[in-house]
Amino acid sequence: MIERRSTEQPMPVRVLVVEDDEGIAWPLRRGLARSGYEVETVASGREALEAGPADVVLLDLGLPDLDGLEVCRRLRALSDAAVIVVTARGEEGDRVAALDDGADDYLVKPFGLAELEARIRAVLRRMNPGRTHYTVGPLTVDPRTRRTTVRGEEVALTPKEFDILECLVADPGRAISRQELLTRVWDENWYGPTRVLDVHVAALRRKLAIEGLIETVYGHGFRVVPGAEVGD
Incomplete structure (x- = not known):
């Protein structure tokens, strides 16, 4: 059964x-x-x-x-x-x-x-509504409150930056294609420039300041790497 x-x-x-x-x-x-x-x-x-x-x-x-x-x-x-x-x-x-x-x-x-x-x-x-947050190393992402913290300090993200980050941290280690991220964060019929994704990922890396957290998978997309550390 x-x-x-x-x-x-x-x-x-x-x-x-x-x-x-x-x-x-x-x-x-x-x-x-x-x-x-x-x-x-x-x-x-x-x-x-x-x-x-x-x-x-x-x-x-x-x-x-x-x-x-x-x-x-x-x-x-x-x-x-x-x-x-x-x-x-x-x-x-x-x-x-x-x-x-x-x-x-x-x-x-x-x-x-x-x-x-x-x-x-x-x-x-x-x-499974009990899942309230994702934690990857020093990073915590709370989809319910849409808050992001690094070692307890809140980091201000734009709505699109948060959505991209949530997609990545929900499945750490998995390489998520650029098209999947564009479909999930923008729209399944998005026809704009894909560079908009690179701009938002670059902003995420800068704001989070966690060296190696968001890795580029060349020719495919991005992934979150568990075990990344906070940069200086």
Whole structure:
């Protein structure tokens, strides 16, 4: 029986992909695994209901054996795992039906991996509201109050600077692409210059003054490095 793992379980987050189209399931599995998620894929509703514990279920509605909405209802009765419907059905009635049947979110195909990962993080935050802050070395970031401190001293950040920093510290060590940061902090349809991100990261480095905290991953993006120290 599928059930949500205890919040005491360490990372990685376990994702169950319920998708009968291998051309969709395989890229999802590969992309999420590269981002550090533990991924299992199944191709039918019955397999989904018999799968092991998961934190998040990505559920296609067009399954070969059971109606996707029925699977959603059964999953909700069996488990408190987050359910994100991923489907080609984009009508308002389909969205309403899925949400009424217990889905936590609804994503219409085609979609980008960055948006999907943002939806996963969002549903997990809603299901784990007790997480009040992130700490990396001398740095503490509190999303609830939007305060940032370095060794207890508050650092004033602009809203965009804070949002970038929160994205990075929420998953220390993971290289986050420039496109993902632009999508999450600005807008998924951002068409402005990408240099705006470099300007904000440079300001963050200057204000935080933690040598080596935000590392550039050339050709990809940025990551927060655990264990960085305060500069002189």
